[in-house]
Amino acid sequence: MMLQASDISTSRQTMSRAGTRTLAILAQFARFLLVAMTTYFGLLAVTFFIGRIIPVDPVLAVLGDRAPAAVVERTRREMGLDLPLIEQFYIYIKGVLQGDFGRSVLTTNPVMEDLRRFFPATLELATLGTLIGSCVGIPLGVLAAVKRGSWTDQVVRIFGLVGYSVPIFWMGLLLLVLFYVKLQWVGYPGRIDVAYEYSFTPITGLLLLDSALQGEWTVFSSVVHHIVLPALLLGYFSLAYISRMTRSFMLNELSQEYIVSARAKGLSEARVVWCHALRNAAVPLVTVIALSYASLLEGSVLTETVFSWPGIGLYITNSLQNADMNAVLGGTVLIGSVFIALNLIADLLYRMLDPRTRVQ
Amino acid sequence: MTIVDRSPITRREWLTSERPSSRWQARLGHTYATWQRFQSNRLAMVGLSIIISLLIAAACADLLATHSPLVGDLSGARLQPPSLQHWFGTDDLGRDIYSRIVYGSRITLFVVVLVAIIAAPIGLLVGTTAGYLGGWVDAILMRITDVFLAFPQLILALAFVAALGPGIENAVLAIAITSWPAYARIARAETLTVRNVDYIRAVELMGAPPSRVVLRHIVPICTSSLIVRVTLDMAGIILTAAGLGFVGLGAQPPLPEWGAMIASGRRFILDQWWVAAAPGLAIVIVSLGFNLLGDGLRDALDPRRSGQ
Numbered sequence: 081m082m083l084q085a086s087d088i089s090t091s092r093q094t095m096s097r098a099g100t101r102t103l104a105i106l107a108q109f110a111r112f113l114l115v116a117m118t119t120y121f122g123l124l125a126v127t128f129f130i131g132r133i134i135p136v137d138p139v140l141a142v143l144g145d146r147a148p149a150a151v152v153e154r155t156r157r158e159m160g161l162d163l164p165l166i167e168q169f170y171i172y173i174k175g176v177l178q179g180d181f182g183r184s185v186l187t188t189n190p191v192m193e194d195l196r197r198f199f200p201a202t203l204e205l206a207t208l209g210t211l212i213g214s215c216v217g218i219p220l221g222v223l224a225a226v227k228r229g230s231w232t233d234q235v236v237r238i239f240g241l242v243g244y245s246v247p248i249f250w251m252g253l254l255l256l257v258l259f260y261v262k263l264q265w266v267g268y269p270g271r272i273d274v275a276y277e278y279s280f281t282p283i284t285g286l287l288l289l290d291s292a293l294q295g296e297w298t299v300f301s302s303v304v305h306h307i308v309l310p311a312l313l314l315g316y317f318s319l320a321y322i323s324r325m326t327r328s329f330m331l332n333e334l335s336q337e338y339i340v341s342a343r344a345k346g347l348s349e350a351r352v353v354w355c356h357a358l359r360n361a362a363v364p365l366v367t368v369i370a371l372s373y374a375s376l377l378e379g380s381v382l383t384e385t386v387f388s389w390p391g392i393g394l395y396i397t398n399s400l401q402n403a404d405m406n407a408v409l410g411g412t413v414l415i416g417s418v419f420i421a422l423n424l425i426a427d428l429l430y431r432m433l434d435p436r437t438r439v440q
Numbered sequence: 441m442t443i444v445d446r447s448p449i450t451r452r453e454w455l456t457s458e459r460p461s462s463r464w465q466a467r468l469g470h471t472y473a474t475w476q477r478f479q480s481n482r483l484a485m486v487g488l489s490i491i492i493s494l495l496i497a498a499a500c501a502d503l504l505a506t507h508s509p510l511v512g513d514l515s516g517a518r519l520q521p522p523s524l525q526h527w528f529g530t531d532d533l534g535r536d537i538y539s540r541i542v543y544g545s546r547i548t549l550f551v552v553v554l555v556a557i558i559a560a561p562i563g564l565l566v567g568t569t570a571g572y573l574g575g576w577v578d579a580i581l582m583r584i585t586d587v588f589l590a591f592p593q594l595i596l597a598l599a600f601v602a603a604l605g606p607g608i609e610n611a612v613l614a615i616a617i618t619s620w621p622a623y624a625r626i627a628r629a630e631t632l633t634v635r636n637v638d639y640i641r642a643v644e645l646m647g648a649p650p651s652r653v654v655l656r657h658i659v660p661i662c663t664s665s666l667i668v669r670v671t672l673d674m675a676g677i678i679l680t681a682a683g684l685g686f687v688g689l690g691a692q693p694p695l696p697e698w699g700a701m702i703a704s705g706r707r708f709i710l711d712q713w714w715v716a717a718a719p720g721l722a723i724v725i726v727s728l729g730f731n732l733l734g735d736g737l738r739d740a741l742d743p744r745r746s747g748q
Contacts, residue, residue, distance in 0.1 A: 115586065122587030126596070130603045238483075241735075245675050245727035247682050250702050250720035257709055378592035382683050396595065397687050400602045412592075412599045420590045 108431075116424050123416045127409045128172050132165070181410035186402050191410035194395060199414065200285025201271060202384070202391030206376040208288075208311040213318025213376075214369055218358075220319070221326025225334060226353055236323060243320025248379065252313055252386035259309055267305035269388035276302055310387045314380065318372045325368045329361035336360075363434045370426035374419050477740040484736020490729025497545040507536035509543035509696045519712045528718040531701070532708060537715065540696035541722050547697045548726060551612055551681045552674050558616035560670050563623025568658050570624070571631025572650065582628065589621040594680055601689040608691040611684045615677055626669055630662040664741045672734035675727035682723050698723050 147155075156162050160171055175181070181191035224236040259266045267273065271287055272280070276299050282290045288307065291300040333339065334357050342352045381393030388394065392411050399407035449457075456473070460466035478484055497504060506527070512518075512534030522529045528537040570581040593615075600614035601607075634640060635658075643657050684690035685699025693700065698719040705716030 118583055119587050119590045122584070123591065126587075126591070127599065130599050234483075241728060241731050242724070244731050245679075245724050247679055247686070247699070247702070247720055247723050249683065249686050250716065250723065253702070253706060253709055253716055254713075254720070257713060261710055374592075378595055381594055381598070382686065385687065396598065400598060401688065403602070405602070408599055408602055412595050415592050415595050416590070419592050423590055 112424060112428070116420060119420050120417065123413065123420065124173055124176060125169070127412055127416070128169050130412075131172075131405055131409050176413060181413070182406040184399065184407040184410075185404045186399055186407060191407050194407065195392065195410055195414050197285070198390060198392050198395045200282075201287075201389055202377060202380050202393060204286045204288060205307065205310055205314060205380055205383070205389060205391060206373060208307060209314030209376045209380075210318055210369065210373045212311060212315025213322050213372060216315070217319035217322030218326050218365070221323040222330055222353065222358060224323065224327040225330030228331065233327075236327070240320040240324045243316050247382075248313065248317060249382040249386045252310065252383055255309055255313065256386070266309045267302065269386070271303065271306050271390060272299070273302045273306075310383050310389060314376050314383060317379065318376055321372050321375075322365075322368060326361065326365060329364050330357055333357040333361045363430065366429050366433060367426040370422050370429070374422040377418055377422075378415055474740050478736055481736045481739060483732050484739070487729045487732025487734075487736060490725060491733055494545050494549065494726055494729065497542050498549045501542050501546060505536075505539035505542045507539040509535065509540045510694050511535070519708060519715065521712070522714055529712070529714045531704065531715050537701075537718050540701060541698070541719055544696040544698045544701065544719065544722065545726075547608065547691055547695060548678055548681070548723075551608065551615070552677055552730075554612045555616045555619060555677050556670050556674070558612070559620040560623055560666060562616075563620040563625075564627045564659060564662060564666060566620070567624035567627025567629075568631045568654050568662060571628040572635060572654050572658055574635075578628075581624070585621040585624045588618065589625070591618060593618045594683060597680060597684060598687070598689065601684060606689040606692060608695065608697065611681055611690040614684075615680050619673060619677065622673070623666055623669065626665055627662045630665055631658050634658060634661050668734055668738040668741060671730055671737055674730040674734070678723060678727050678730070 160168060163171070179192045181195075183189070184191050184194055187194055220236050220239075224233045227233050256269065260268055280291070280296065280299050283293065284290055287303045288300065291297070291303055330353075334353075339352060339357060342356050343349075347356075377392075380389070380391060381396060383389065384391045384393035385397050392415060396408055396411040399405075399411070454465065455469050457465065457469060460469055478488075512530065514534045517526070517530045517534040519532055520526055520530045526536050526538065528541065531537055531540070566581050566585065570578040570585075596618050597611070597614040600617065601610050604610040604613070640653060640657060643653055648656075681690055682697075682699030682702070685697045685701075686703045688700070688703065691697030691700050693704070701719035702716045702723075705712070705719070708715050
């Protein structure tokens with residue numbers, strides 16, 4: 081009898097505990113959503129504000145300064161610029177949420193259409209850069225941590241610090257001169273040889289994937305020739321960050337007691353380092369890699385300028401130079417959104433991978 | 441000589457004394473110990489000497505430069521390779537690149553110092569206030585910080601400059617606007633660690649208003665980690681400013697800003713590579729200097745975490 085009662089009470093307890101846990105997870109998810117929404121709202125507010133402080137009158141930018149006053153007045157009303165600022169902001173947000181950033185003055189297309197066309201190029205480059213950065217950076221960081229204080233450590237450290245200190249556009253220029261002009265190892269600036277530009281129809285816009293899917297290996301090799309230099313360059317920058325953080329996390333893990341006990345068990349040093357320490361260091365590393373991915377998407381602005389890479393960065397800088405504010409703001413909102421999304425994903429992944437950060 | 445003769449202990453012993461007799465002595469002794477730690481780091485000393493050279497170059501640009509940075513010899517000295525007369529060669533307007541780089545150090549220093557002066561105090565104040573007061577003040581301030589932190593820095597700076605109009609002052613403003621949130625985060629984290637410590641409680645019991653507690657007792661605690669962070673950020677600030685200059689939105693011609701110099705050398709990169717290479721090298725050296733200095737400062741100021 082007694083036993084049964086206690087059984088029931090424990091089962092009820094576990095039930096209620098499971099209930100509170102789902103509730104807590106839901107609450108956490110709601111908080112995440114709230115954070116994301118406020119951040120996104122802030123992004124829109126700031127971009128809207130930027131769009132309003134331009135010294136150029138948007139009406140005159142459309143009509144030119146010789147338009148008669150009546151036309152100017154009518155266009156102003158048509159563009160909604162006579163409404164109160166709050167209402168304009170509301171209209172702006174409504175437009176953005178529907179994917180309407182207005183028209184680009186430069187390309188005369190809707191900005192959204194342009195962004196859709198330019199974004200895959202940036203995505204492809206940043207993804208490849210992050211892959212290179214992680215595949216080289218993590219082993220380097222582990223090596224530096226294991227051989228702490230040795231000359232290997234110093235070399236890795238300086239290699240990383242230089243990556244932090246070099247202007248990406250400058251290095252891109254010099255590498256282009258060396259590898260394209262002098263050695264002719266890589267293709268000229270651009271994504272693909274001109275010969276294929278019109279004969280090859282992309283599916284997703286990620287040219288490496290597209291050409292491989294269609295079995296067009298000559299196109300594929302042309303794409304590789306073009307992407308290798310900018311991808312290596314971005315990879316170096318992400319490597320600098322990733323190797324540094326890996327070293328720091330690894331040092332932290334290697335000084336923990338479970339490492340001592342793993343060694344005491346007689347495990348090989350390689351197993352201790354790669355299977356025990358790195359596995360624990362990998363949790364914060366996921367966040368680091370996500371952040372570095374986000375910064376590559378952003379940092380590609382200058383790389384794309386140098387390599388004439390038709391991505392978002394080039395689109396933004398070209399529009400900037402032509403005072404095409406719709407396009408600039410559209411690009412900024414897009415990259416900002418990706419940034420926010422990646423931050424959130426990193427946060428979520430961190431919580432999923434590290435049980436200690438889960439809600440009790 | 442007289443000081444050494446009169447006192448029975450040497451200056452070094454006085455500095456490293458375990459029982460300082462005055463607050464002044466304790467503070468000096470602490471500084472001395474920090475300096476000792478810093479000095480033993482060879483790379484950090486390299487960084488420090490680079491930054492000191494930058495300061496000297498900026499201060500004595502008139503003496504160090506061999507030519508005018510703005511007026512060139514258009515008739516006979518366009519795009520010349522490095523020589524005894526023009527150490528780094530000349531650019532497309534016949535201006536001496538070495539002299540332009542020397543004067544450019546002033547612009548770099550101007551940008552870096554101004555951004556630090558604007559962004560660090562804002563971040564410090566926001567972070568300490570949020571951390572000390574807590575509650576909804578904390579929630580609101582940190583939400584705002586998060587919004588700014590979630591922004592892509594370079595792109596936001598680009599958009600700001602595009603809206604405000606290109607120019608070095610607007611570039612500084614744009615970089616400052618995008619860099620204070622990180623400082624606020626650090627200051628808040630530091631504040632939270634000392635907020636409930638006894639000495640803060642003691643000051644509160646003596647009747648100090650929150651403003652005094654924050655400004656006199658919490659801000660000094662946060663400064664050392666903030667200095668480290670700002671120093672490490674300087675390299676990033678220089679790179680962002682150079683990037684803005686490269687896209688044509690930073691310093692405007694004929695100012696000898698390094699990023700803009702690279703941009704103008706880009707057209708001649710195939711045959712006259714030194715026009716773009718030299719200013720880029722200057723950027724690399726100076727940002728490397730700030731990075732090494734920041735690393736060394738962190739190790740010296742925070743021995744607990746040194747080596748990580």
